[in-house]
Amino acid sequence: MTIAPSELQTELAAIVGAEHVLVEPDVIAGFCTDWTGRFVGHSPAVVRPGSTAQVAAIVAWCRRAGVALVVQGGNTGLSGGAVPLRDEVVCSLRRLTTIGEVDRTSGQVTAGAGVTIADLQGRAASAGWAYGVDFASRDSATVGGSIATNAGGLRVLRYGDTRAQVVGIEAVLGTGDVVSHLSGLTKDNTGYHLPSLLCGSEGTLGVITAARLRLVPEESERVVALLAFDDVAAALVAVGSLRSGLPSLSAAELFFDEGVALVCRVFGLRAPFSEPHRAYVLVEATGASDPSDALSSAVDSLRGVTDAAVATDAVRAAQLWRYREAHTEAIATVGTPHKLDVTLPPGALADFVAAVPAVVEGACPGAQTWLFGHAGDGNVHVNVTGASAEDDRIDESVLRLAAGMGGSISAEHGIGVAKARWLSLCRSPAEIAAFRSIKRALDPDGVLNPSVLFPPEDEAIS
Numbered sequence: 465m466t467i468a469p470s471e472l473q474t475e476l477a478a479i480v481g482a483e484h485v486l487v488e489p490d491v492i493a494g495f496c497t498d499w500t501g502r503f504v505g506h507s508p509a510v511v512r513p514g515s516t517a518q519v520a521a522i523v524a525w526c527r528r529a530g531v532a533l534v535v536q537g538g539n540t541g542l543s544g545g546a547v548p549l550r551d552e553v554v555c556s557l558r559r560l561t562t563i564g565e566v567d568r569t570s571g572q573v574t575a576g577a578g579v580t581i582a583d584l585q586g587r588a589a590s591a592g593w594a595y596g597v598d599f600a601s602r603d604s605a606t607v608g609g610s611i612a613t614n615a616g617g618l619r620v621l622r623y624g625d626t627r628a629q630v631v632g633i634e635a636v637l638g639t640g641d642v643v644s645h646l647s648g649l650t651k652d653n654t655g656y657h658l659p660s661l662l663c664g665s666e667g668t669l670g671v672i673t674a675a676r677l678r679l680v681p682e683e684s685e686r687v688v689a690l691l692a693f694d695d696v697a698a699a700l701v702a703v704g705s706l707r708s709g710l711p712s713l714s715a716a717e718l719f720f721d722e723g724v725a726l727v728c729r730v731f732g733l734r735a736p737f738s739e740p741h742r743a744y745v746l747v748e749a750t751g752a753s754d755p756s757d758a759l760s761s762a763v764d765s766l767r768g769v770t771d772a773a774v775a776t777d778a779v780r781a782a783q784l785w786r787y788r789e790a791h792t793e794a795i796a797t798v799g800t801p802h803k804l805d806v807t808l809p810p811g812a813l814a815d816f817v818a819a820v821p822a823v824v825e826g827a828c829p830g831a832q833t834w835l836f837g838h839a840g841d842g843n844v845h846v847n848v849t850g851a852s853a854e855d856d857r858i859d860e861s862v863l864r865l866a867a868g869m870g871g872s873i874s875a876e877h878g879i880g881v882a883k884a885r886w887l888s889l890c891r892s893p894a895e896i897a898a899f900r901s902i903k904r905a906l907d908p909d910g911v912l913n914p915s916v917l918f919p920p921e922d923e924a925i926s
């Protein structure tokens with residue numbers, strides 16, 4: 465960037481007001497470090513637009529001035545894509561917090577990019593609806609960030625990922641043009657579906673400013689069970705049986721003995737059972753009527769369940785969920801983790817789980833592997849602590865293992881900067897060339913998230 469910092473500040477302040485251009489290093493430090501602490505960048509300024517028009521003016525000015533932007537929502541992303549690793553200006557969307565009224569007929573709502581997932585869920589609930597996407601960072605993660613990463617989370621097997629919820633979008637493209645299609649028509653075959661394109665684009669094509677989102681019926685009855693297994697393969701077979709035999713299944717989460725022990729130690733929780741077990745599956749069933757009987761008869765038919773705890777009230781359900789949801793925070797207390805979020809074909813998941821620790825040990829002796837995930841979608845989070853942030857031998861080994869077993873190197877966190885080098889493990893040269901063509905068309909000067917998704921040519925693995 466050749467522009468002087470004072471000029472940059474003046475130009476941005478002219479668009480958003482001086483109070484919304486942050487430059488003090490201690491004030492902007494939190495915007496420059498990712499949630500894990502693995503990716504730490506530097507920025508001359510954080511600009512906080514309050515409207516779509518201001519976002520458009522920022523992008524247009526950045527194009528003219530040759531200034532790169534990193535787009536940021538709640539900064540809970542786990543692939544390093546929201547922090548300025550090459551001195552970009554941070555464009556924070558957190559001021560765009562308007563939520564419209566829920567359309568009770570269509571079951572849709574329009575929300576600003578800076579609305580948190582928790583606030584969106586609250587607005588939906590107040591109208592008797594629910595938002596189908598949920599995950600542990602709901603209090604900070606935003607609508608814009610969750611669309612940009614196509615977030616998955618806990619209920620994908622029931623409602624699909626974020627892409628399945630987005631029926632319309634408003635965004636400022638890298639050209640500076642505003643595209644806005646928020647009418648929310650369920651059937652609308654009028655050309656390319658820009659919401660699908662922007663969903664999962666990780667801020668590389670446009671800055672999402674608002675979205676029209678589909679809601680799902682609120683299901684008032686809920687039962688949660690924690691099932692213990694001494695064999696991982698048996699746990700995964702059980703998940704398959706539950707998926708086919710329990711229509712009210714809304715979540716099936718997998719975790720292991722070392723993760724539960726860590727969560728209990730860090731948060732002072734009692735162990736779920738008197739004896740530890742190798743694998744745990746947390747199962748949730750929801751419906752308009754009580755799904756308890758259906759869940760217990762489905763569980764009775766499973767093989768390999770060595771212990772079980774069932775919660776029919778909200779307090780006990782939250783206690784059981786905590787064993788799973790607290791994994792990410794508990795692991796962060798051990799050290800800065802390498803976070804590798806992969807999907808495997810269902811038939812390969814147990815072999816992958818068995819193989820990963822040795823692969824990590826081979827790449828970085830002494831490093832510790834933590835596994836947990838969304839078993840219903842074949843998604844395992846491989847977290848590794850005890851390795852330096854720069855050491856990417858672990859990333860290389862684990863991502864190659866997943867891809868070699870027919871999996872994907874990113875299930876739901878996106879490629880970001882963390883996995884850009886390995887994009888070619890899952891995408892062909894023709895696909896990456898098509899991605900680049902789209903990028904050039906919508907962001908011709910490479911203003912938006914220039915380090916995200918695409919590897920620098922000389923760093924890409926072959």
Ligand SMILES: Cc1cc2nc3c(=O)[nH]c(=O)nc-3n(C[C@H](O)[C@H](O)[C@H](O)COP(=O)(O)OP(=O)(O)OC[C@H]3O[C@@H](n4cnc5c(N)ncnc54)[C@H](O)[C@@H]3O)c2cc1C
Nearest residue numbers: 537538539540541545606608609610612615616617667672
């Ligand atoms: C404890 C914890 C649990 C988590 N659990 C899950 C989980 O179960 N499933 C899951 O999928 N993720 C999970 N995540 C990851 C993260 O919360 C999600 O990826 C979330 O969608 C990121 O939202 P954000 O607003 O924080 O985005 P950010 O972190 O700010 O940004 C993420 C990416 O989106 C881009 N971006 C942000 N806002 C916009 C915008 N308005 N327009 C264009 N691009 C934008 C950024 O440039 C960046 O590339 C978890 C994270 C934590 C810390």
